[in-house]
Amino acid sequence: MSDATRCDLLLTGGAVVTMDAATGVVEDGAVAVLGDRVSAVGTAAELAGLRAARTVDCRGTAVLPGLVDTxxxxxQGLARSLGEGMPLWSWLADFMWPYAAALTREDARVAALLGAVEAARAGTTALLDHHYAPADPETVLAVAAAVEAVGLRGVVARGMAGTPSAVARDHGLDGGLFAHSTATELELTRACVAARPPGSRVEVWPGPHNVTYADQELLRGSAALARELGTGWHAHCASTPRDPEVYRGAYGTTPVAWLHEWGLLGPRTTLAHGIHLSDAEVRMVGETGTAVAHCPVSNQYGADGVLRLRELRAAGAVVALGTDGAAYNHRQDLFECMKQAVLVQRLHRLDPDASRSGEALALATREGARLLGVDAGVLAPGRLADVTVVGLGAPHLTPHHDVGAALVYAARGSDVRMTIVGGEVVVEDGRCVRVDEDAIVAEALDRARAVARRAGIV
Ligand SMILES: [Zn+2]
Known part of the structure; x- marks a missing residue:
């Protein structure tokens, strides 16, 4: 099987940011890929003897693990640039859900292609798409196929509203997305997971909308389904200051405390945002190894709050980065998220050492791969060859004394030259190679205009 003298792809001459504590950054380094795995990491000189089917001259670049958008x-890609200046729950009820209800299956598929192209071009190799519009199984599977067609890996968490809860009804959130009972939603998700089980390049997981306003039975059912089928599950949680307050009013407890009480926290549980947590809830998330998808740009866009990053990580939580939807961030660029993840902590604590670039890189690579359960996120032999190559020659990246800091503070997604997923080059010279980008952009633009008109949001 593996022949130590040859490889399929040799990336040589770049600064290799391995994210492996033992190896660190290898200047004038090289990464060898055989099949879908990294076969060797070392200096360019050490790997010079390999016979490579393809050699890429990476001098003047940084070679790092692929970024993971959790x-x-x-x-939401077709609603980019709309919906400004609204608090989250009215943004949902008055803007996002009318838009979502106006989407056809083909709109959702094209939006997924557009977003996956944008992500791939920005160096993202894996993503979790919390997809809930439309959430019929055919559309969910079409979205998963679109992500895969661009060449990415990841998860489509099938959004479920379920039977409207009292919280949803009381806050005007029980509109058109509440199409099915909780039991029906869970069965539809089971069918989607069967079509894309764990191990698929793009898997399906249960994805109830939000712990605060979902039917509690839907949350228990999602966690049970994840356990039974071997998937994770994903939901928004504690993302606005209102969440714990509203939940306490309805149930006499807070969202994370309730999840803990029912044994629903743990490594399979991936919570988006997780901002407004008490000290006790931080401990619950940490002790159970629950994962939190931190979306710093989105959190600032909605003025939703600041993640307790240091406390959560110290308690044992897995914290990774997410962009959040294109209508609540407006980009699918994890370089921007890395920088903002650091800056928001510093500003919030008025402490320039509250977080550093190395932490942001870890969240966007190693920790993201942990959250998704993907054997990537570190450049080391045996790991999946999910790799991003970033050009460092532009004026805004000159000089780059500290490559990690330059990547976090100075680089942009548009500096990515090559994105590799499972050993396959999916972005070359900054362009997607598996799909026709220009055709996707043109079709997305036509559809976006038509959806906005139908939904009455322009
Ligand atoms: Zn979200």
Whole structure:
């Protein structure tokens, strides 16, 4: 099987940011890929003897593990640049859900293609798409196929509203997305998971909308389904200051405390945002190894709050980065999220050492792969060859004394030259190679105009 003298792809001459504590950054380094795995990492000189089917001269670049976006909503891509200045729950009820209800299956598929292209071009190799519009099984599977067609890996968490809860009804959130009972939603998700089980390049997981306003039975059912089928599950949680307050009013407890009480926290549980947590809830999330998808740009866009990053990580939580949907971030660019993840902590604590670039890189790579359960996120032999190559020659990246800091503070998604997923080059010279980008952009633009008109949001 593996022949130590040859490889399929040799990336040589770049600064290799391995994210492996033992190896660190290898200047004038090289990464060898055989099949879908990294076969060797070392200096360019050490790997010079390999016979490579293809050699890429990476001098003047940084070679790092592929970035992992652990929370987005690709269907929102056609609403980019709309919906400004609203608090989250009215943004949902008055803007996002009318838009979502106007989407056809083909709209959602094209939006997923657009978002996946944008993500791939920005160096993202894996993403979690919390998809809930439309959430019929055919559309969910079409969205998963679209992500895969661009060449990415990841998860489509099938959004479920379920039977309207009292909280949803009381806050005007029980509109058109509440199409099915909780039991029916869970059965539809089971069918989607069967079509894309764990191990698929793009898997399906249960994805109830939001712990605060979902039917509690839907949350228990989602966690049970994840346990039974071997998937994770994903939901928004504690993302606005109102969440714990409203939940306490309805149930006499807070969202995370309730999840803990029912044994629903743990490594399979991936919560988007997780901002407004008490000290006790931080401990519950940490002790159970629950994962949190942190979306710093989105949190600032909605003025939703600041993640307790240091406390959560110290308690044992897995914290990774997400962009959040294109209508609540407006980009699918994890470089921007890395920078903002650091800056928001510093500003919030008025402490320039509250977080550093190395932490942001870890959240966007190693920790993201942990959250998704993907054997990537570190450049080391045996790991999946999910790799991003970033050009460092532009004026805004000159000089780059500290490559990690330059990547976090100075680089942009548009500096990515090559994105590799499972050993396959899916972005070359900054363009997607598996799909026709220009055709996707043109079709997305036509559809976006038509959806906005139908939904009455322009
Ligand atoms: Zn979200």
């Amino acid at each position: 929370h987005t909503h690709l269907y």
